[in-house]
Amino acid sequence: MKDAVIVVSGGMDSVTMLHEYRDEIGLAITFDYGSTQNAREREYAVMHCKRLGIRHLVIPLEFMHKYFKSSLLGSADDIPEGDYDDANMKSTVVPFRNGIMLAIACGIAESNGLKRVMIANHGGDHAIYPDCRPEFVDAMSAAMRNGTYEHVEVYAPYTNLTKAEIARHGAALGLDYSETYSCYKGGEKHCGKCGTCRERRQALEEAGISDPTEYETTMQ
């Protein structure tokens, strides 16, 4: 039954989820919060939804770029380099972004008779991003259930998977990860040095998948 809305960015995780759960998804939503990374990812979100025949909305959130504090909303030079779970990655947090995306998707779900909102947060996000952790997901799901007539729920089946495990799901589905985008710097090629590029490379390597990504630099 296609009773779910999915929040899809166009990165590895949400594109994998989109394909893995395609038979349960009635609507996909991509949020545009004004970063170049976000714009590059979005092209892949559009491509995959089109290919799978899934209705897709792009929702601009101008206020985020205007009023939120995050290096991810600045220029490429603001993005720290290092591992995805390093403490200096904290500057890339967009405060309560998942809460905001889930809340809006919940309202659209309730407006369209859909019962679940899917999001592709995973285990590797927990160190730096509080709104990716299981205790956030559980409380947000309770807020949505209690705050809607149809008792809409969050469905986040990757919450305790590693990114390498997600990549294995994708490989089993025959996904080509060159059709996804990760880099926080938002360049045409992946930089290879920011936290999310390093995480991407490590996940594909750990999953034993030949990495199709063109990086600007070799692994350090």
Next chain:
Amino acid sequence: MKDAVIVVSGGMDSVTMLHEYRDEIGLAITFDYGSTQNAREREYAVMHCKRLGIRHLVIPLEFMHKYFKSSLLGSADDIPEGDYDDANMKSTVVPFRNGIMLAIACGIAESNGLKRVMIANHGGDHAIYPDCRPEFVDAMSAAMRNGTYEHVEVYAPYTNLTKAEIARHGAALGLDYSETYSCYKGGEKHCGKCGTCRERRQALEEAGISDPTEYETTMQ
């Protein structure tokens, strides 16, 4: 300490809260979701924040008007008449609106070093609006606490008050309720017949306050 963000519409309840808690409020936010009611209320939100010297942001949420199902987002003719807690008022629900406003205000609070988000839901809202009930507020507060570094919380001190009790707070503060707007139909004068006009009249009467509102019709 001014450590709170307040969500203020310009209606009776949020304007009362704005004045009552002015010493705790560092920032006020009004959301513009595209209804005429919302536009009329907003003028009062602007006026009261200016008068109190509270920094005020207006945030447009175009997606709500575009993708959400609610008679409140349609024309005046779509608005049902009757008591505020009648079952037919259900069509005025904007799905998960409080969840969305709280989530965005939470991200802005975290971006500005503020710790609490205030909202003026009250006891009379519980019958029809699920995202005004205590169990929603508690779960949303847990989601925000778990999903932010600064453990931002919801502060909703009117949750179990009646609207008449709120009006008594306002009267004690010397508020003039003609400087607030309620009507769902969004006309220049309050219609006097929609659920929120009836609720407004009853609350002022019950609180023993002479009603300064100009209505199009007398009470039925």
